[in-house]
Amino acid sequence: MRIVVVEDEAPIREGLGNILAKLDDSYELAGKAKSGKEGLELVRKTKPDLVILDIRMPDMDGLTMLAHIREEKIDCRAMVLSAYSDFDYAKRAIELGIDNYLLKPIKVTELKRVLKEIEESIARDQSKDHLLSLEHVFLNAITGQLENDEQMAALLKEKYDLSEDEPIAIFGVGMGSNYEKYRKYVQMAMADMEIHGKGFRAYTIEFARRQSYVMILYHLEDVEKTRAYIENTIVPMLCSKISGKLILSWNECRGLLKIRDAVMEADQRTEWNLIFGKKALISRQKLEEVKTFPLKYPLSLEDQAKESVDAKDEKAFQAVWKKFRDYCREVPCTPQDMKEAMTRLAFHLSYVAAEVGAEEAMSGTQRFLKVISEAASWVDIEDRLDAFFTDLTQKNYEEEEVSLLIQKALQYTKQYYNQGITLEEIAEKLHVSEEYLSSQFKKETGSTFSETIRRYRIENVKELLLKSSLKLNQIADMVGYSDPKYMSKVFKEEVGMLPLEYRKKNG
Incomplete structure (x- = not known):
C-alpha cells in the first residue's frame, strides 16, 4: 500500500514517515508534505493508495485539499488526523469520504489497526474492480464462464452502460505461424481502432495459445456500418501488411451471455477461408451472398x-x-x-x-x-x-x-x-x-x-x-x-x- 503523509507538524510528519514500514513492510511511503497545497500536488503526482492528512494546515486545510482530490476523481483512500474533536470537522470529513478519523496524539496500536482495515478494504475493492473489469467480463463471456446474475448485470449497466440485450460484434484475427512475427502490428492496429473508431467502443483480448486476437465491439450505433468499416478499411490494411496465414472473421449477437456462442459460430466458419482466401472478412453476410455448386471431382x-x-x-x-x-x-x-x-x-x-x-x-x-x-x-x-x-x-x-x-x-x-x-x-x-x-x-x-x-x-x-x-x-x-x-x-x-x-x- 502506497501512502502519502500531509502534516504541518514536523515531528508527527517525520514520525509517521518512519513508523509505516515498521508496522508492515508492504507499506510504502510515497511522499511527505507540510501543507495542503503541497500535499495536493504530491497526491496528483504519485497517485497513492492512501493519504494521511491533518485538518488544520497553512495555505490549504486538509478538508479543502480532500475536496479537490474528490473533485478531480483521484482514486485514493483518506485518513484524517486532528487535535480537534469538533463534530463539524468530523461530519465534513465523513461527507468527503474518509476511511477513518483519528485524534492526536496518535496511538500506534490504533494506527496499526486502522491501516490494516484500510488495506483490507482496498483489497476487497480491487477484487471487485477486477471482477467488473472489461477484460474479466469479456474473457469470461468468451469462455462461457459469465453467469446470468441480476446483480452483476446491474453493476455492468451502472459502470459501462452495458444492457442485457446490448448489440455486440466480434472481430477475430487469426495468424497461425505468423503470430509472433505480426502480433505487435496487430496489437497497434487494434489499439488504434479502440481509440479512433467511430460509432462503437471496443476491447481486444489476446489469445497467445491460439495465435489470435478477438475484439469485442459494443455501444454500436450502426452494426452494419461498423461491419462495412471493418471489411472495407481494416481488412485491406491488415492484408497489405501481413503475409502468409491470416483469417479474419466477424459475427454478431445480443447481450454478453451470447458472446461465447457467437465466437464458436465464427470459429466454425473460418474454414471458408479455404474458398474465399485471406482477403475476405468471413461473416454470416458473406456466406449469404455466395452461391455454391456441387463439386465435380477433377x-x-x-x-x-x-x-x-x-x-x-x-x-x-x-x-x-x-x-x-x-x-x-x-x-x-x-x-x-x-x-x-x-x-x-x-x-x-x-x-x-x-x-x-x-x-x-x-x-x-x-x-x-x-x-x-x-x-x-x-x-x-x-x-x-x-x-x-x-x-x-x-x-x-x-x-x-x-x-x-x-x-x-x-x-x-x-x-x-x-x-x-x-x-x-x-x-x-x-x-x-x-x-x-x-x-x-x-x-x-x-x-x-x-x-x-x-x-x-x-x-x-x-x-x-x-x-x-x-x-x-x-x-x-x-x-x-x-x-x-x-x-x-x-x-x-x-x-x-x-x-x-x-x-x-x-x-
Whole structure:
C-alpha cells in the first residue's frame, strides 16, 4: 500500500514517515508534505493508495485539499488526523469520504489497526474492480464462464452502460505461424481502432495459445456500418501488411451471455477461408451472398498429380495442388466438399505410391489427412505439401523381381483402377496381346487382373471407412464402383461384414 503523509507538524510528519514500514513492510511511503497545497500536488503526482492528512494546515486545510482530490476523481483512500474533536470537522470529513478519523496524539496500536482495515478494504475493492473489469467480463463471456446474475448485470449497466440485450460484434484475427512475427502490428492496429473508431467502443483480448486476437465491439450505433468499416478499411490494411496465414472473421449477437456462442459460430466458419482466401472478412453476410455448386471431382488433375509423383517432380506436384485449389474456388464449392475432394486425391496418391514401394506413403497420408480435416487456410495445406510429397516418393526397399512389362502393367492398374481401366486397355498401351498379358500377370503376381483390381478397391474402401467420415456413395465413387450397394456386397464377400459394420467395429 502506497501512502502519502500531509502534516504541518514536523515531528508527527517525520514520525509517521518512519513508523509505516515498521508496522508492515508492504507499506510504502510515497511522499511527505507540510501543507495542503503541497500535499495536493504530491497526491496528483504519485497517485497513492492512501493519504494521511491533518485538518488544520497553512495555505490549504486538509478538508479543502480532500475536496479537490474528490473533485478531480483521484482514486485514493483518506485518513484524517486532528487535535480537534469538533463534530463539524468530523461530519465534513465523513461527507468527503474518509476511511477513518483519528485524534492526536496518535496511538500506534490504533494506527496499526486502522491501516490494516484500510488495506483490507482496498483489497476487497480491487477484487471487485477486477471482477467488473472489461477484460474479466469479456474473457469470461468468451469462455462461457459469465453467469446470468441480476446483480452483476446491474453493476455492468451502472459502470459501462452495458444492457442485457446490448448489440455486440466480434472481430477475430487469426495468424497461425505468423503470430509472433505480426502480433505487435496487430496489437497497434487494434489499439488504434479502440481509440479512433467511430460509432462503437471496443476491447481486444489476446489469445497467445491460439495465435489470435478477438475484439469485442459494443455501444454500436450502426452494426452494419461498423461491419462495412471493418471489411472495407481494416481488412485491406491488415492484408497489405501481413503475409502468409491470416483469417479474419466477424459475427454478431445480443447481450454478453451470447458472446461465447457467437465466437464458436465464427470459429466454425473460418474454414471458408479455404474458398474465399485471406482477403475476405468471413461473416454470416458473406456466406449469404455466395452461391455454391456441387463439386465435380477433377480426374484430369488427379492424373497430373500421379504423373508428378511418378516423375518425382515436386514443383509440378505443388502446381497441381494450387490448380486444385483454384478449381474449387472457381466453382465455388463448400469447404467440406473441397476437403472431401482433397481427401480423395490424397488417398489415391498414397495408394499408388505404397504399391510401388513408398513405405511412408500410408502413414504420411494419415498425417496429411489430419491437416486437411483441421485446415482453415490454404497455408495449412501448403505447409505440409513438401513433406507429403517426400512420403509419396521415398522408397526404402528393393522392388520385387517382376518383369518390366508387369511392373508397367501394375503401375497402370494402381493409377487407374478407380476409373474402370481394363486389361485390354493396358495391353494396348504396352503393345502386347491381352491373352499374353493376362498369362504373365497371373504367373508373376500370383493373382489375376480382376482379383488385383478388386483387392485395390477393397483396401482403399477400408482406409476411407476408418480415416474419413465419407458416406458410402462417396466412397464407392472414389474407388470406382458405380453402385454403393454392389460395393457393399463385394466388401462383405471379401471382409466378412458390411462396410458400416467394419467402420463401427474398427473405427
